[in-house]
Amino acid sequence: SHLCTPNAILKVHTYLFLLVFFSAEDYSCxxxxxxxxxxxxxxxxxxxxxxxxxxxxxxxxxxxxxxxLTFTDIQMEGGRCLSDYVEIYDGPLHSSPLLGKxxxxxxxxxxxxxxxxSVRFHSNSRYTYRGFQANYYxxxxxxSTSKFYKQALLIYT
Ligand SMILES: [Ca+2]
Numbered sequence: 044s045h046l047c048t049p050n051a052i053l054k055v056h057t058y059l060f061l062l063v064f065f066s067a068e069d070y071s072c073x074x075x076x077x078x079x080x081x082x083x084x085x086x087x088x089x090x091x092x093x094x095x096x097x098x099x100x101x102x103x104x105x106x107x108x109x110x111x112l113t114f115t116d117i118q119m120e121g122g123r124c125l126s127d128y129v130e131i132y133d134g135p136l137h138s139s140p141l142l143g144k145x146x147x148x149x150x151x152x153x154x155x156x157x158x159x160x161s162v163r164f165h166s167n168s169r170y171t172y173r174g175f176q177a178n179y180y181x182x183x184x185x186x187s188t189s190k191f192y193k194q195a196l197l198i199y200t
Contacts, residue, residue, distance in 0.1 A: 070087065079108070104158050107184050114150040
């Protein structure tokens, strides 16, 4: 029949390609960040983030450093942060204390107690907003051992 002519098949393929191409915009998010400083943001920021997103960033800096994360923008579904939110963990995602769960309204700062900080962004199946942007940097750990050492130097020199 005429539906099986090469021209008809080409038209169907073109149609399917356009359907897939325009129905969902590809993106990747999350990953391991190992530079001493950097920026992370929700997919497509400052355009609206996609629905059903789940992104995990693991920030790992040098072993004697700490990670400080500062948010410069955050706009998501508000309220109790049950729909769309960012979670910040003091170490690896599934085995570390939750430092904060935020979605809108204020721009907090978090500092890890080790050289690892994890950030998870989650969005539910509807209503999207601009999302978030955050910067991180690393600072040399000022632990009790080095403080004691400095005091000892002051006393004995
Ligand atoms: Ca949502």
